[in-house]
Amino acid sequence: MQASMMILASLFFAAMSVCIKFATAFFNTFELVCYRGAVGMVFVAVLCRSQGTPLATPVPMMHMWRTLVGVISLAAWFYAIAHLPLATAMTLNYMSGIWVAAFLIGGTLALGKLQDVGKQGPVVITLLAGFAGVIMILRPTLEQNQLFAGVIGLLSGLLSAVAYMQVIALGRIGEPETRTVFYFSLGATVTGGMCLLFTGVHDWTWPEALWLLPIGILAALGQLCMTRAYTNGATLLVANLQYSGIVFSALFGLFLFDDDIPTLGWLGMGLIIASSIAATVLRDHAIPGSPAEEH
DSSP, X not given: OHXXXXXXXXXXXXXXXXXXXXXXXXXXXXXXXXXXHHHHHHHHHHHHHHHTOOSXXXXXXXXXXXXXXXXXXXXXXXXXXXXXXXXXXHHHHTTHHHHHHHHHHHHHHHTTOHHHHHHHHHHHHHHHHHHHHHHHHHOOOOOGGGHHHHHHHHHHHHHHHHHHHHHHHHHHXXXXXXXXXXXXXXXXXXXXXXXXXXXXXXXXXXXXXXXXXXXXXXXXXXXHHHHHHHHHSOHHHHHHHTTHXXXXXXXXXXXXXXXXXXXXXXXXXXXXXXXXXXXXHHHTTOOTTOXXXXX
16 A cells, blocks of 8 residues: 555656646746745645644654755755756656665664665665666766766755655654645745745746646645655665656656657666566565564
8 A cells, every 4th residue: 555655656746747847937946846835835734624633743853854854855956957967867866765775774784683684685676676777767967067966966865865764753753744744845835935035036927827736736745645655664665666756757758748768768667667566576575673674
């Protein structure tokens, strides 16, 4: 069930990216960050009210750090998109799954469970295979004068992994995913709004401004599904299934924008799907109580 949540989250995020592609002709990056957060915040607040979930939290500092890390990661990714080829920026951001695996294996070693590291190997291999599929689809490039932007892009993936680990920590203490997503949306709204003081705001035109509605709702739905998946699912499996977003994006590009997918790209999609299936099968052999597979 939680595996399907990550696939659904990837679908929502890919659909959101399509809407952003249309909206960028009318709004700048920080406007999209701000409006995406605002629409998502209202949507999740209504959802919290309908579920009887209070917005007040007993762990405000944990939410503050999760939001801060998530927003910095988002800003780093946008910087990378602006200064790198899009494929390279996306590849560096999708390295978050590799970083998650590194954190979990590091945690296992810190606990002195050396024998568990070897048992986690097959699942880690499927994760690496999935990332190889991402590279085959995106075919990233990096010029010598883009090294700084490349470091920022790498940082976006690292911080995304840290944010995912914070999501897991919030879930373990019983914080509902709606509240976690609400505070992240609030942070994105405030950060984007502050940046607009320097970049300015475009006039709204109709019906183009209506793109902001699906962007915010799809982002919120994606965050909710992602949060539930990382909170309740096997972490390495969820990190692997996150690569399905690249497959959805490629297919959206093919059918909506007539993008060409070369043979290597189709092979990459096949590799991502195969690695996800393999990771799902291997999940049944996860180590009970291992920090890498407990969540």
